[in-house]
Amino acid sequence: MSVRPALRFWTRDLWEGARSEPGRVGLSFLAVAIGFTALTLLLAVLDGLRARAQDLVRELGANVMAVLPAPREGDAAIPLLRTQGERLALQLPECRVSALRRYEVGMPADKSRVTVLATDEFLLPLRGWTLEAGRNLDRRDVQEGARHVVISSALARRWKAGIGSLVSLEQTSFRVVGIAALGGGGLEQETVDTRIQTGEQVVLLPHSAPVAWGGESREEIQRADAIFVQVPPDKMVADVLPVARELLDDAGKEGLSWITPDILLRGVHRWQNAVRLAGGSIALLCLVLGGTTLMSLMLANVRDRLPEIGLRRALGATRRDIARLFTVEACLVTGLAAVAGMGLAGLLVEVIRRRFGVPLQLGAAQVLWPLGLAVALGIVFSYWPARLAAHISPAEALRNE
């Protein structure tokens, strides 16, 4: 058949099919649309959690694990020493190791506080932080205890500092050699040990810089708040972890906390599973209810449209033509309901994200999945009514005229 008349006939058929029982069609449409709203919201939550998981891993650094002194109730924590980091670096030559000591320093000028990380040249690349200007701390800075710092871009903006500017920390002047974009603050308190968070107002300086804020002794300066180990891309963190644990066994099995990507994502995975189970059940239930309503609509339609079926058969329609008519009508209802449901879900996602800060995300997959499912739903739930319509003999259908 030529395309134009065929299109005209199909449009007319579908339009009249939808108008034949507006109440019933509307009800099915509503039921299916609710199902797709639930499904799209579920997908948006899951995608938000997936993005959140990626953020967390990115924040920690690719293929990175961190070791920290384990917090102990009552007793003081067993200290972590920079030398332990050096031992790891020596025994695990394929890994990149960086230790840091963290200080909170007050800035009398504006009564604010900045986080100072006394570290080496490896921390910046290891954590995946990128330089926006200047250079990173280098081996010479660390060996000579140079008064050079790399500051976060947020701090550079606040201080209006550039490369070569002098900044004063606890009455000691440092020259800014680099400005870096740090992580987006994704490692939030409820999921991760706060000691590996950096915030946005950060200064990186060589651990050998001759400063001792807070009146710490030389021994105390040798202490580290965290050691980061980056495993090469061809190895898994889980493979290196037992070796690293063994190497630092002198601190005792209970003396250290190990943070790996798996541990970091445990909370997110827990949420993902819960949402998948609870949200998935609700979405599935809604869709099945919508589909059942659609099926009852189609069955009633077949019964009401018997003379029309007879007429179509008398005019040469095959069984396939009749089945296709009802199936396409059902797919049209589910497809439009899916679009409406997704539109509503998109609106809800925007409101929830803005008002409650919940990490929801709507991408192409959240649109394509429901659309594909809509067509599948239309086909599955119209299969029986369409088959029933197709198998009615034309003479029998016309007797109902």
Place this chain on the structure above:
Amino acid sequence: MKLETPVLRMDGVCKSFPSPAGRVEVLKGVDLEIRRGEFVMITGPSGSGKTTLLHIGALLDFPTVGRVLFDGQEVSGLEEDRLCGLRKRTVGVVFQRFCLLSRRTALENVLFRFRYVGGEDRENRRAAVEALETVGLAEAADRPARVLSAGEMQRVAIARAIALRPDLLLADEPTGNLDAASAVSVMECFRRLNEAGLTVLLVTHNEGLLRYASRHLVCAEGVLKS
């Protein structure tokens, strides 16, 4: 002398339907031959098997026993697709209750004849307009079917049936729902079509219409008699 092949031929056609009381024999060995250009009218009381016979002739149903030949070709064992192909182009059917799509105009209802046939849009439209002119309803082309009178509706149904110039036009009680004046206009329409060469098979219980037919058969208790 070479005999012309009949448009429709039935040999020993029987048809039975299942019922709670067992199978009901509706047609009991019907033999029928309709030649090109004839206007055959089958009359008989309700329940005599007229409509079943018409449905078999219109290729809408199959006999339980017997042979049906359309233009010399046996159709009883034809595959679905070929049967539908025959139904599309070779037969036109007019029903007692018109079977029009009420939301569509008269012209659109006639155009519906081409729904499963295809063809060029312009050609289809031209044929549909011509069919409406043949039944004298050209001026009603754009009126929705639901606002037409019963007689006009039936004439639109006839236009739809003839729009593809079928070999055989079958009508099931076409005046059953019409008043006397409308029935006359519809029957005049059939007569004009027959005079133009169209073969017509019409079943009715109204013996007052016999004057339009070139041949009359009576269906009684599933048997056809001259």
